[in-house]
Amino acid sequence: MGVQIPPSASFLRGRSFGPCFLSNGMQKSTIYPLFLSGTACPHRCSYCRPALSSGVNRPFDPGSPPADLLLWLRVPRFANNRFLALYGTDLVSWSANTLEPLLQWCDAILRSGAVSGFRTSLRPDSVNQADASILRRFSTIELGVPSMDSSVLNAIQRDHAPACVTDAVHRLRELGIGVGIQTMIGLPGATREIDQASTEIVARLRPDYVRIHPTLVLYETPLWAEYQAKRYVPLDIEEAVVRSAAAWDEYEVYGIPVARCGFHLPDSQLKSALAAGPWHPAFGQLVRGRRWRDRLEAYFDSHPDSDTIDVSQKAISDAVGHRGENRRWLEARFHKRIRFRPVPEPGDYPW
Numbered sequence: 001m002g003v004q005i006p007p008s009a010s011f012l013r014g015r016s017f018g019p020c021f022l023s024n025g026m027q028k029s030t031i032y033p034l035f036l037s038g039t040a041c042p043h044r045c046s047y048c049r050p051a052l053s054s055g056v057n058r059p060f061d062p063g064s065p066p067a068d069l070l071l072w073l074r075v076p077r078f079a080n081n082r083f084l085a086l087y088g089t090d091l092v093s094w095s096a097n098t099l100e101p102l103l104q105w106c107d108a109i110l111r112s113g114a115v116s117g118f119r120t121s122l123r124p125d126s127v128n129q130a131d132a133s134i135l136r137r138f139s140t141i142e143l144g145v146p147s148m149d150s151s152v153l154n155a156i157q158r159d160h161a162p163a164c165v166t167d168a169v170h171r172l173r174e175l176g177i178g179v180g181i182q183t184m185i186g187l188p189g190a191t192r193e194i195d196q197a198s199t200e201i202v203a204r205l206r207p208d209y210v211r212i213h214p215t216l217v218l219y220e221t222p223l224w225a226e227y228q229a230k231r232y233v234p235l236d237i238e239e240a241v242v243r244s245a246a247a248w249d250e251y252e253v254y255g256i257p258v259a260r261c262g263f264h265l266p267d268s269q270l271k272s273a274l275a276a277g278p279w280h281p282a283f284g285q286l287v288r289g290r291r292w293r294d295r296l297e298a299y300f301d302s303h304p305d306s307d308t309i310d311v312s313q314k315a316i317s318d319a320v321g322h323r324g325e326n327r328r329w330l331e332a333r334f335h336k337r338i339r340f341r342p343v344p345e346p347g348d349y350p351w
């Protein structure tokens with residue numbers, strides 16, 4: 001007996017580096033992420049190495065657009081619904097002398113019709129303090145929201161309260177700006193229950209999309225000192241996968257796309273910076289696979305005569321699991337061979 005399982009709308013694949021495609025279920029966007037390295041962040045969140053958060057080593061000159069961006073703007077394949085995302089710094093805390101030249105060439109690119117708009121990531125307190133005329137330059141702003149629990153925010157020296165996030169979301173909505181939220185799991189003091197409660201609060205804010213980042217310990221950070229003193233124990237991969245899958249499930253209930261589930265830095269950057277934590281080269285696939293496994297387990301539990309599952313071709317690798325781990329796990333669990341049959345078109349969920 002076979003059933004058809006379509007990929008859920010939230011089984012999106014997001015990429016943070018290179019042109020990235022983000023679908024909100026209605027339309028597809030192409031996003032060029034530009035990491036503004038060499039620009040100082042005045043804050044010191046315990047898990048962060050601001051110099052690394054830019055994701056690139058070459059310094060960024062705010063006075064002129066980088067050559068690789070100009071090349072990308074000429075690629076016709078990326079021409080529709082194209083956005084430039086300015087990441088890696090808290091732009092609104094820049095001095096006017098640094099920010100103004102950047103905004104000027106951004107405006108020129110927008111006027112030329114080469115992009116549909118701009119995105120950036122900001123702290124919620126920066127959104128609440130920033131001049132509305134600067135915020136309005138962006139069509140979408142991603143808020144860094146490591147947690148909605150005040151004890152966790154204190155533990156990571158975040159210097160703002162959870163209510164600040166709610167205020168920032170409301171302000172962006174009032175200004176007609178799209179809202180993305182970058183979340184974290186496994187921070188100091190964040191139990192599984194605290195992470196899930198934080199997820200529920202974020203989901204109720206109804207952002208346009210979220211990102212889920214497991215906490216890693218990077219060298220030369222305050223969190224690294226906590227780890228060395230054995231006051232912080234990072235999640236292992238299994239726990240990080242379980243918590244991320246639970247968060248993704250919750251966002252799906254609210255119809256909120258997960259644009260990325262994984263790390264905020266590319267592997268090349270992490271290699272030299274990673275001291276400890278649940279890093280895995282296919283972390284996102286592990287989480288998508290675990291979500292499939294949970295559903296497949298429930299399905300075969302309630303359909304003991306079934307041994308075949310029809311899965312859309314797009315989702316088959318997630319359903320079978322990383323290196324076939326779901327197939328092995330399900331076969332051991334149900335003591336029978338299980339067949340994953342790829343089908344071109346998705347059908348209905350059996351659950």
Ligand code: SF4
Binds near residue numbers: 090
């Ligand atoms: S997480 Fe963001 S606000 Fe905090 S130190 Fe890093 S770059 Fe600055």
